[in-house]
Amino acid sequence: MAQAPFTLLLGGTAEASVLARRLRTTRPDIQLLLSLAGRTKAPALPEGVETRIGGFGGVDGLVLFIRERGVTRLLDATHPYAVGMSRNAGEATRLAGIPRATFLRAPWETVDRDRWQEVACLRTARDALPSGARPFLALGSQHIAPFRHRPDLRPVLRQVDAPAEPLPFAATLVTGKPSEDIAEEAALFREHGITHLVCRNSGGARGYAKIAAARKMRMPVILIRRPPEPDGPILRDLDAALSWLISSS
Incomplete structure (x- = not known):
């Protein structure tokens, strides 16, 4: 059978x-x-x-x-x-x-008004940020460790759940899932004075609002390429x- x-x-x-x-x-x-x-x-x-x-x-x-x-x-x-x-x-x-x-x-594709800098990995994303930047790290807790070597940055992290352990460096923490509303994502960026968005090219509709908000605000995006x-x-x-x-x- x-x-x-x-x-x-x-x-x-x-x-x-x-x-x-x-x-x-x-x-x-x-x-x-x-x-x-x-x-x-x-x-x-x-x-x-x-x-x-x-x-x-x-x-x-x-x-x-x-x-x-x-x-x-x-x-x-x-x-x-x-x-x-x-x-x-x-x-x-x-x-x-x-x-x-x-x-x-499918990965996200750049369109008019995007200010993307595509990089190979987390470390090159970290190094691409200018001194004193306030980046929004949309990366997840397991991917933020390299940024501890840039004490000049003033990062903001978003994680779905509050971390069980202290963060490995000083940062502002935002908890919750990404909004699917572009205006809400843009308002969050403005509230925290974000200068750069750092994320991976995950693709899909659910996380795209942050990309569209950065475009609307003419904000530079450090985008980590797909493996x-x-x-x-x-x-x-x-x-x-x-x-x-x-x-x-």
């Missing part, structure tokens, strides 16, 4: 939750497990979808999980900058002998991802 299809969906993006809901509605016969890394204390979980939170313990742990749970295919819909998890997913599925694809949303794309099939939109899941069942 053929093994029943069982999808492991590695999440971390808004699109992963949307895809989980669509697959549950379209093909309720396909067993689905949404896995989240647990970066956010209270993530919005799709109703009716089995969910787990936390890591797997590297490649070996993920291979063991795939085999113990009988996973038949894996879709990597993690953040475009989650390089380590994507690398582990590729190696684990190769060892386990199951198909894998990656959902990768190289992973090997294997790359799915560029939700319809393609859903089709892959259904056709590979």
Whole structure:
């Protein structure tokens, strides 16, 4: 008897939750497990979808999980900058002998009035800021450490949850999710006297308001480039991802 299809969906993006809901509605016969890394204390979980939170313990742990749970295919819909998890997913599925694809949303593209400086990494983003700048670091707590070496800066950080440990350098902290309203993001920048926006080119609609607000204000943006794309099939939109899941069942 053929093994029943069982999808492991590695999440971390808004699109992963949307895809989980669509697959549950379209093909309720396909067993689905949404896995989240647990970066956010209270993530919005799709109703009716089995969910787990936390890591797997590297490649070996993920291979063991795939085999113990009988996973038949894996879709990597993690953040475009989650390089380590994507690398582990590729190696684990190769060892386990199951198909894998990656959902990768399109990056943001520069338009008229943008003042972007694209850089390779966090350190070059840090070094690109002029002395005395007041940057808005839209980076997440795990990506701010390099900025401790620039005591001349007066940064403002935004994090979804309040940090459990003290910040590694003096900074103003704003907690909460990014607004999808351009005017609200612009008002936040004006309130804190922001001179530069520093962020990654995550793509997607949810985080784009800050980019549009910076454009409206003619604010310089230090934008960290995307890492190289992973090997294997790359799915560029939700319809393609859903089709892959259904056709590979």
